[in-house]
Amino acid sequence: MPNLFKLLLDWSEVWALFIPLTVLIYKRKIQVESLPLMLYVCIALLLNIMQDYIWKKQLLFFYSSQPGDNIIFYHIHSIIRLLLFSWFFIQVKQPFLHRVKKTVPIVFIIIVIVNYGFFDSIFTKFNSRMLGLEALGILFYCMVYFLNLLTDEEVISYKKNATFWMVTGICMYVVINFPIFIFYERFSANAQKFAIGIWDIHNLTYIMLCVFMAKYFYTTSYE
Amino acid sequence: MSDIFLFVIASVVMILLFASFFKLLILSQQKKINYQQGLQQLREQQHKQLIESAVRSEEEERLRIAEQLHDEIGALLSAAKLHVVGIKNSSLPANEAKLHITAKELLDEAIQKVRSISHNLHSSILTNFGLNEAIAHFVHTTCSQIIETTINLDSSYTVKDSEGDISTLRLVQELIQNILKHAMPTYLIISSKFADNQLVILINHDGEGLSQQEFESLRYKTLGLGLRNIQNRLILLEGTIFFQKNQSSFTINLTIPKK
Numbered sequence: 001m002p003n004l005f006k007l008l009l010d011w012s013e014v015w016a017l018f019i020p021l022t023v024l025i026y027k028r029k030i031q032v033e034s035l036p037l038m039l040y041v042c043i044a045l046l047l048n049i050m051q052d053y054i055w056k057k058q059l060l061f062f063y064s065s066q067p068g069d070n071i072i073f074y075h076i077h078s079i080i081r082l083l084l085f086s087w088f089f090i091q092v093k094q095p096f097l098h099r100v101k102k103t104v105p106i107v108f109i110i111i112v113i114v115n116y117g118f119f120d121s122i123f124t125k126f127n128s129r130m131l132g133l134e135a136l137g138i139l140f141y142c143m144v145y146f147l148n149l150l151t152d153e154e155v156i157s158y159k160k161n162a163t164f165w166m167v168t169g170i171c172m173y174v175v176i177n178f179p180i181f182i183f184y185e186r187f188s189a190n191a192q193k194f195a196i197g198i199w200d201i202h203n204l205t206y207i208m209l210c211v212f213m214a215k216y217f218y219t220t221s222y223e
Numbered sequence: 224m225s226d227i228f229l230f231v232i233a234s235v236v237m238i239l240l241f242a243s244f245f246k247l248l249i250l251s252q253q254k255k256i257n258y259q260q261g262l263q264q265l266r267e268q269q270h271k272q273l274i275e276s277a278v279r280s281e282e283e284e285r286l287r288i289a290e291q292l293h294d295e296i297g298a299l300l301s302a303a304k305l306h307v308v309g310i311k312n313s314s315l316p317a318n319e320a321k322l323h324i325t326a327k328e329l330l331d332e333a334i335q336k337v338r339s340i341s342h343n344l345h346s347s348i349l350t351n352f353g354l355n356e357a358i359a360h361f362v363h364t365t366c367s368q369i370i371e372t373t374i375n376l377d378s379s380y381t382v383k384d385s386e387g388d389i390s391t392l393r394l395v396q397e398l399i400q401n402i403l404k405h406a407m408p409t410y411l412i413i414s415s416k417f418a419d420n421q422l423v424i425l426i427n428h429d430g431e432g433l434s435q436q437e438f439e440s441l442r443y444k445t446l447g448l449g450l451r452n453i454q455n456r457l458i459l460l461e462g463t464i465f466f467q468k469n470q471s472s473f474t475i476n477l478t479i480p481k482k
Binding site: 143146149150153154155156158168171172175176178179180182183186187190191194198 | 226227229230233234237238240241244245247248251252255256259
């Protein structure tokens with residue numbers, strides 16, 4: 001039983017994405033605002049299948065320094081996630097800090113190019129700085145959204161507001177994973193067992209994120 | 224170990240900050256909801272006060288007109304009748320005698336109509352004998368000559384609520400007048416039941432009535448005063464009305480809470 005649980009957890013980054021994907025396929029009627037998240041689900045599924053398969057099968061590619069090296073997929077996933085989530089947040093009809101929201105992905109891309117071009121390798125080491133920066137960027141978007149809700153006079157209906165569910169899910173994911181991303185590089189070098197343990201926490205929060213995403217797709221189909 | 228400790232502290236701080244922020248958000252939303260509910264209650268209160276003053280003005284005006292009709296026009300007509308009756312018919316030529324009889328009949332009819340209009344405008348029966356008697360009197364004078372009527376009112380209703388009773392009577396009058404005008408029934412049954420501080424009045428007829436759906440669509444579309452009056456009085460009484468279509472008849476269910 002513990003082996004089955006561990007196996008499920010190890011592959012959770014793959015099967016969890018089928019939860020929102022099932023809702024997407026079942027509901028079919030999806031709004032334009034959901035496009036960034038739809039794309040994220042599809043791209044993330046492909047990336048996660050590749051990263052988990054390479055790790056499980058210990059495959060060796062041209063970029064790999066050792067068998068099972070799948071770090072590049074995590075980095076690409078992080079970049080894609082920030083870009084698509086930025087698109088999602090920019091589409092949310094809130095005038096508060098709208099220009100700043102549009103600037104964040106541009107600044108992030110510049111930092112990515114400079115960092116991976118001159119400082120770190122995108123292929124080999126888990127880059128805590130970049131993933132932490134990505135989490136910070138997404139957290140900024142979430143805080144702007146919630147601050148706008150606080151200051152807005154309009155009352156939102158939690159049950160019917162799909163965006164609220166999605167932003168809450170994203171916020172919970174980044175809040176819990178921000179310290180994990182920041183410290184993971186050090187733990188993977190000095191305390192590998194602990195690193196594996198905290199990555200299991202990441203996987204659990206990823207399942208939770210996918211559930212919130214499914215809720216978002218389900219609610220938007222009725223709007 | 225220090226890294227693990229730092230990690231744990233950082234995680235706990237992040238989670239606590241998020242939880243506090245989320246709680247603040249929920250509380251602010253709750254505050255907004257309470258504020259909007261308070262505003263809505265004030266609006267409803269104001270609307271009710273406006274209706275109350277409109278209805279009160281209407282009743283005062285009705286009373287004034289009823290008294291003037293009865294005291295002035297009624298008195299004038301009665302005095303005119305006395306003078307006409309004072310003329311001896313036998314002393315008149317044949318054609319003038321006919322006119323004299325017609326004049327007396329017209330005066331009698333005018334006096335009756337003035338009395339009837341005066342009573343309809345302001346029923347002293349309501350003040351002196353209560354709602355049941357007022358309804359029964361109205362039905363008897365308006366409908367019993369035209370269609371078959373049955374009155375079965377709950378005698379346990381003895382609540383003294385003059386303003387509420389006036390509005391209830393007006394509601395019943397308005398509904399019955401609408402039924403007679405539009406539905407063309409052959410019978411009318413008015414019954415009431417008073418229990419659990421609620422007065423339920425049922426008006427059943429076999430004419431062309433309204434279903435609840437039709438009433439709902441009419442109440443917001445039509446400009447007619449009748450339905451508007453019914454709505455205003457219902458708001459005032461905090462009552463409800465329900466139109467039911469049965470197999471061969473229609474029933475109007477009026478439920479009015481009585482304190």
